[in-house]
Amino acid sequence: MKVIISVIVILAFVATSSANLQCEHAKPNIPTEWIDMVKPCVKKMRAQIQTELEASIQYLAMGAHFSRDKINRPGFAKFFFQAASEERQHALKLISYLLMRGELTSNVSKLIKKTIVPPIVSWTSGVDALKDALRLEAKVTKDIRGVIEECEDPKEEEGNGYNDYHLVDHLTGEFLEEQYKGQRELAGKISNLEKMMDEHKALGEFMFDKKLLDEL
């Protein structure tokens, strides 16, 4: 009788233990000496991800505006939709960088705000939107410089003086490079368009729009 009971108990135990799903696993024990980014620099980088996404949504609003039937500037729309996706890629590139450096193991859920409402949603003309875009890029450039400064010579106590050579080089060589090239491109477009519109307002923008559509 005792044997039967113990067999039943054992069977029941086996049954329940195998019915238990092991969904959670312990954190692995990995040396952390290689993780050398300092807090103030990480904080700035995390904020920059949100900045890039906000730029992305602002461009999305520009794309939406120029797609409207009453506006009908498909070239501008295409240009701004592409810019929106590029900004999103910048955010993803920053995320990849932090992951490569061993960051983003915690507090990931708070990294991005789940909704972004663009501050501006309509423009009086194509050149008006391009000017806004150039201002936006200049602001982003300034923000990236802010990240670089913090990561080159962190002022807060937690990272006092720790120069993050690689990140500074990466931001300077890849991100600033793209910022300056992009800004020059926008400035050139504004210049051409504004000169064309001086004498031929509607026709100038119409032609510029079709040119954008062909070029992109």
Add this chain to the structure above:
Amino acid sequence: MKLLFVCCTILAAAFAATGDECYKDSVRVCKSVLKDNKKDKKDFSLPSCSAKYGAILEMLPELQQYVNSHITRNFEYMLMATHYGNYEKSREGFEKIFMDLSDSKWDTAIDLIKYITKRGGEMKFDNIKADTVNDENASYELYELNSLAKALDMEKELAERAHLIHGQATRRRENLHDPEVSSYIENKFVHHHAETIRKLSGYTSDLTSLLSGPDSSLALYIFDDYLKKQSIV
């Protein structure tokens, strides 16, 4: 004779109501150019020449919210992918499928905006469905099975919303009929959703049985490796 005249008038009125409003607008603005020569005070707008027709006007709020939900989902999947990309989780397969889902939500959001404007509407980014962002403190750092389950829920919600829009465009509300909207929803959403939902559901079944085995860590490693080669969208 009188009767015929009345009939003609009624017909003409009906025609005017549906047929030539844009034309009338165009005549009005052309005349206004000839009449007054004051340069600033001209109204050149053609309110009746928009691309709107059918039931698009009534569908717009729903479509705008649908775009905003896609943008939000794109961010949420981005966070889930990021979590699996860190060195502690180190699950490339999970990272990949969530990033694919994020990319797909983003591309769809742009596509939807283009569609709204194609039908004469405008996009409103502040028209956000109240319960889309139900919890500011929601966690996207989930264990493998839970993350697949969450993705499945999110995809089903988007699928049901597509059905709702489709239903509204198909005379669920009286006088609302817009086969172009329902066709767009079918071709761009309905079939894709079915694929993705079936795949995610299959993954949760597989992973559930794998995790009940003797070595769930190894099972996860192998399943993650399998996910690397899968396309979810």
